[in-house]
Amino acid sequence: MSVNTSFTEPWSGYLANAEWPSTPRLVLLALINIPLLSIVLNVLYQMLPRSSSRPPVVFHWIPFFGSAAAYGKDPIEFFTKCREKYGNVFTFILLGRRITVTLGPQGNDFVLGGKHTVLAAEDVYAPLTNPIFGKDVVYDCPNESLMEQKRFVKVSLTVDKFRSYIGMIDDEVSEFLDHDPSFRIYQMNDINEWGSFFVLNTLSEITILTAARTLQGSEIRNNMNKGFAQLYSDLDHGFTPLHWMFQNLPLASYRKRDAAHAKMSEFYQQILRDRRASQSGHEEDDVMSSLMKQHYRDGRPLRDHEIAHILIALLMAGQHTSSSSISWAMLHIADRPDIQEALYEEQVKFFGTPDGGLRDVVYEEIRQLPVLDAAIRETLRMHPPIHSIMRKARSDIPVPPTLGAPSEDNVYVVPKGDIVLASPIISQVDPQTWQDARTWEPTRWYDADGVAAQANKQYEEGVKVDFGFGLVSKGTVSPYLPFGAGRHRCIGEQFAYVQVSMIIIALIRKLEFRLEEEFPQPDFSVDEFEIYVYLAIATMSSSLPAVFVLVIILGLMGCAWFFTPKGANQTLIRTSCMLTLSCCYLMWMVTFLAQVHPLEGPRRSLVEE
Numbered sequence: 253m254s255v256n257t258s259f260t261e262p263w264s265g266y267l268a269n270a271e272w273p274s275t276p277r278l279v280l281l282a283l284i285n286i287p288l289l290s291i292v293l294n295v296l297y298q299m300l301p302r303s304s305s306r307p308p309v310v311f312h313w314i315p316f317f318g319s320a321a322a323y324g325k326d327p328i329e330f331f332t333k334c335r336e337k338y339g340n341v342f343t344f345i346l347l348g349r350r351i352t353v354t355l356g357p358q359g360n361d362f363v364l365g366g367k368h369t370v371l372a373a374e375d376v377y378a379p380l381t382n383p384i385f386g387k388d389v390v391y392d393c394p395n396e397s398l399m400e401q402k403r404f405v406k407v408s409l410t411v412d413k414f415r416s417y418i419g420m421i422d423d424e425v426s427e428f429l430d431h432d433p434s435f436r437i438y439q440m441n442d443i444n445e446w447g448s449f450f451v452l453n454t455l456s457e458i459t460i461l462t463a464a465r466t467l468q469g470s471e472i473r474n475n476m477n478k479g480f481a482q483l484y485s486d487l488d489h490g491f492t493p494l495h496w497m498f499q500n501l502p503l504a505s506y507r508k509r510d511a512a513h514a515k516m517s518e519f520y521q522q523i524l525r526d527r528r529a530s531q532s533g534h535e536e537d538d539v540m541s542s543l544m545k546q547h548y549r550d551g552r553p554l555r556d557h558e559i560a561h562i563l564i565a566l567l568m569a570g571q572h573t574s575s576s577s578i579s580w581a582m583l584h585i586a587d588r589p590d591i592q593e594a595l596y597e598e599q600v601k602f603f604g605t606p607d608g609g610l611r612d613v614v615y616e617e618i619r620q621l622p623v624l625d626a627a628i629r630e631t632l633r634m635h636p637p638i639h640s641i642m643r644k645a646r647s648d649i650p651v652p653p654t655l656g657a658p659s660e661d662n663v664y665v666v667p668k669g670d671i672v673l674a675s676p677i678i679s680q681v682d683p684q685t686w687q688d689a690r691t692w693e694p695t696r697w698y699d700a701d702g703v704a705a706q707a708n709k710q711y712e713e714g715v716k717v718d719f720g721f722g723l724v725s726k727g728t729v730s731p732y733l734p735f736g737a738g739r740h741r742c743i744g745e746q747f748a749y750v751q752v753s754m755i756i757i758a759l760i761r762k763l764e765f766r767l768e769e770e771f772p773q774p775d776f777s778v779d780e781f782e783i784y785v786y787l788a789i790a791t792m793s794s795s796l797p798a799v800f801v802l803v804i805i806l807g808l809m810g811c812a813w814f815f816t817p818k819g820a821n822q823t824l825i826r827t828s829c830m831l832t833l834s835c836c837y838l839m840w841m842v843t844f845l846a847q848v849h850p851l852e853g854p855r856r857s858l859v860e861e
């Protein structure tokens with residue numbers, strides 16, 4: 253007791269006499285320190301003991317922002333490091349959202365094989381895809397309708413159609429090689445010279461041209477001019493993390509996305525009206541004409557806008573996935589002369605004619621080309637275009653203990669509202685499953701009893717389930733699932749295989765490839781800087797910042813007014829502060845207005861007019 257008295261007395265005297273800053277000064281101090289304070293509180297919060305049934309949360313410094321930079325920069329490296337530290341199940345914060353990741357074949361099975369009433373794809377993807385695909389299709393309709401729409405597309409992509417597509421794709425590639433300026437040396441027929449072309453740009457153009465010619469129909473292919481390319485590009489620029497975070501913002505990219513969707517939808521619907529009106533008896537052999545004849549289970553035919561929006565969805569869903577796969581395949585082929593040679597030899601062996609030429613390919617023969625098949629599978633193993641597959645948990649979901657558990661007698665529970673994420677690429681490059689996992693080695697697919705062939709067998713020949721669009725192999729537990737699995741398994745798989753194969757065949761037959769520079773590393777392209785820019789653009793390109801900054805300036809003016817000490821120069825100091833702040837505001841406004849326009853970057857045209 254006595255110790256206490258003697259200790260507090262001197263302090264009580266000090267505290268009584270201490271000069272405390274005034275309340276406004278304290279408020280100002282607190283405001284300035286809010287960012288620092290929030291970081292400290294966020295770190296302390298993460299150190300608090302938490303329910304052991306919750307998956308561990310990846311440590312992050314900045315609240316809301318979370319692990320966005322690490323994930324955006326290189327998701328594979330991020331997941332691999334987190335797996336080493338936390339195991340197969342962990343949660344990370346991505347721009348305010350909780351994402352629970354489940355890795356490995358069991359993790360894939362957990363997400364892709366989950367019931368759609370509990371793990372919903374539309375709850376995650378809808379904000380991103382609905383404005384691009386449009387109303388009443390894919391994720392803007394009940395899951396049962398999506399399954400029916402997948403059935404409509406599936407019956408449109410019959411073996412007969414694929415047979416006719418082979419020749420069309422071959423024609424398109426030949427046409428491109430004969431006329432595109434990047435293939436000038438080829439056009440000059442000079443076999444001693446080497447030409448060069450930008451792989452991704454060129455193969456993206458070839459991909460969209462071949463998809464338009466085959467899937468989309470002749471009207472679309474004939475209209476593949478700069479106007480259409482611009483519409484496509486404006487829609488494509490709507491596929492960014494910013495558009496996923498905020499469905500609508502007063503930004504140019506959003507306005508262009510919506511205008512492009514409206515125009516493209518109308519374009520397709522006009523074709524539908526024209527086709528009905530022409531009644532020429534001639535029927536196009538494409539997906540549109542097939543969709544025009546389909547009916548939902550309740551007998552209702554597809555409405556024009558639904559057909560238009562399904563076609564937009566197919567165009568958008570198939571473009572990046574196929575073009576990135578073809579690009580990676582060609583890069584690896586150029587990097588491995590032995591495989592390139594084997595691919596050419598395979599063509600000669602299967603299609604060589606007595607006069608030394610090569611005959612046309614027939615659809616049924618495509619899958620019987622072991623070297624080509626291995627090259628495509630190996631490319632999809634190492635570079636599946638979709639690295640993160642997400643669903644939203646509609647209720648608390650217990651995680652199977654074999655996938656990950658806090659202890660022997662406890663299980664993790666994914667809380668309702670979390671986004672659950674599977675990343676098949678992690679199991680596709682897992683060194684515990686694959687030898688030299690990060691090396692592109694098509695020969696691993698030749699051995700019928702090898703790991704690769706077995707994984708593929710598990711993927712393709714597992715238990716068959718009909719989710720509403722015909723029987724598909726469930727295949728969720730395979731370590732190799734480039735086209736996803738379960739009810740959301742890719743509907744364009746067979747088409748993509750035909751398209752990728754035929755483009756590679758057409759190129760290999762006519763050209764020899766080698767790399768001009770070092771082999772490129774995957775570029776996931778959402779780096780730290782870009783995320784900051786997204787956030788900055790979200791704030792900058794609207795009219796709100798002008799008001800927002802004005803309020804701050806007025807606040808600072810108020811502070812200058814109240815905090816200027818009394819004295820002879822008080823009026824002079826106050827006036828100087830006011831003038832300085834006003835000038836700053838005006839200069840900022842000029843800079844801001846000047847920057848809004850350049851924020852809309854230049855667009856690359858896809859096709860020459």
Ligand code: HEM
Binds near residue numbers: 467574637747
């Ligand atoms: C190499 C090429 C392709 C790859 C690797 C690929 C991969 C995938 C994957 C992994 C999914 C599952 C997404 C999820 O579960 O959330 C998917 C879904 C989908 N794919 Fe593909 N895809 C390719 C080409 C195509 C093409 C050419 C089309 C159109 C003709 C297409 C149309 C779709 C559609 C509509 C879905 C959504 C299905 C649903 O949610 O039920 N894909 N794709």
